[in-house]
Amino acid sequence: MSSSGPDNDRDRFDAAFRTWSDRQPARDPGRAARRVLAALPERSEPFPWRRMAAAAAVLVLVFFGSWYGARERVAVPGATAMATPALPENVMVFWIDAETPVYFVLSQLGSQKGEPS
Amino acid sequence: MNTGETHLVEAARRGEREAYGALVERHWCRLVRLARSVVGDLEAEDVVQDSLVVAWRRLPQLADADHFGAWTTRIVVRRCLRRAGFLRRFLTFDSVPERSHAPDPADGIAVWEVLSRLAPRQRAVLHLTVVEGMTDAEIAVRLGITAGSVRAHRRRARERVAVIVKGGTK
Numbered sequence: 001m002s003s004s005g006p007d008n009d010r011d012r013f014d015a016a017f018r019t020w021s022d023r024q025p026a027r028d029p030g031r032a033a034r035r036v037l038a039a040l041p042e043r044s045e046p047f048p049w050r051r052m053a054a055a056a057a058v059l060v061l062v063f064f065g066s067w068y069g070a071r072e073r074v075a076v077p078g079a080t081a082m083a084t085p086a087l088p089e090n091v092m093v094f095w096i097d098a099e100t101p102v103y104f105v106l107s108q109l110g111s112q113k114g115e116p117s
Numbered sequence: 118m119n120t121g122e123t124h125l126v127e128a129a130r131r132g133e134r135e136a137y138g139a140l141v142e143r144h145w146c147r148l149v150r151l152a153r154s155v156v157g158d159l160e161a162e163d164v165v166q167d168s169l170v171v172a173w174r175r176l177p178q179l180a181d182a183d184h185f186g187a188w189t190t191r192i193v194v195r196r197c198l199r200r201a202g203f204l205r206r207f208l209t210f211d212s213v214p215e216r217s218h219a220p221d222p223a224d225g226i227a228v229w230e231v232l233s234r235l236a237p238r239q240r241a242v243l244h245l246t247v248v249e250g251m252t253d254a255e256i257a258v259r260l261g262i263t264a265g266s267v268r269a270h271r272r273r274a275r276e277r278v279a280v281i282v283k284g285g286t287k
Contacts, residue, residue, distance in 0.1 A: 009279055010275065017247050018248055021228075025149040030142060032149075032166065036166055036173075037134055039166065
């Protein structure tokens with residue numbers, strides 16, 4: 001096998017990578033441990049109860065907020081006025097709000113209006 | 118992992134700071150070497166320190182005390198990837214190679230200059246493969262990806278390194 005092939009390049013890089021990586025850190029382990037210990041919070045929390053309780057409270061508030069909002073929207077005065085009268089089969093009605101119906105009349109293209117005279 | 122370390126992990130989980138300090142001492146060099154390969158010399162030790170503070174807070178969530186080493190590796194890798202993403206977005210490409218203090222090796226390959234041209238996850242995969250000699254399955258656990266993704270990252274990293282090394286030594 002040729003000594004200048006891709007495998008050789010790979011081996012050279014791997015060797016250089018190991019050598020580069022093998023350097024000692026600037027902070028020795030003892031000093032690093034002291035710094036880490038100095039940065040630790042007071043004690044390790046056995047289970048994040050407080051965080052879980054806060055998340056649950058937020059969920060409950062969001063649920064009741066959305067439920068109450070939906071209830072308010074249903075109870076708009078005049079909502080009962082949206083009863084649709086009997087319509088012919090080719091008429092559709094959409095209610096924009098409680099007092100604004102929009103009627104769509106379905107018919108064949110050009111059968112009644114817009115025909116050239 | 119040996120029984121002594123398991124005892125240290127159990128003690129640290131109970132809140133014994135001295136035990137945690139002993140664990141930090143044991144894993145510091147290995148974790149800094151890994152971080153150095155992903156974020157470079159200047160950031161590595163700070164990222165590892167932050168990761169170990171996070172690990173202390175999450176220690177009660179560690180299911181198996183025997184896996185402390187793998188678990189901290191995973192935390193360090195995640196924070197390194199986040200940090201590397203930040204550095205990529207906010208630093209110019211030209212400033213990246215300067216993030217290593219290391220002199221070039223004798224054979225002319227400037228390792229950080231090569232690594233800095235890889236995606237951060239590819240650097241992590243390459244480090245765990247070349248420096249730590251881990252299997253695909255072990256790397257997959259530490260990076261939270263599949264063994265297939267590990268192979269794909271390594272293949273792309275190898276291809277890119279081959280191009281850079283060949284170009285750099287001509």
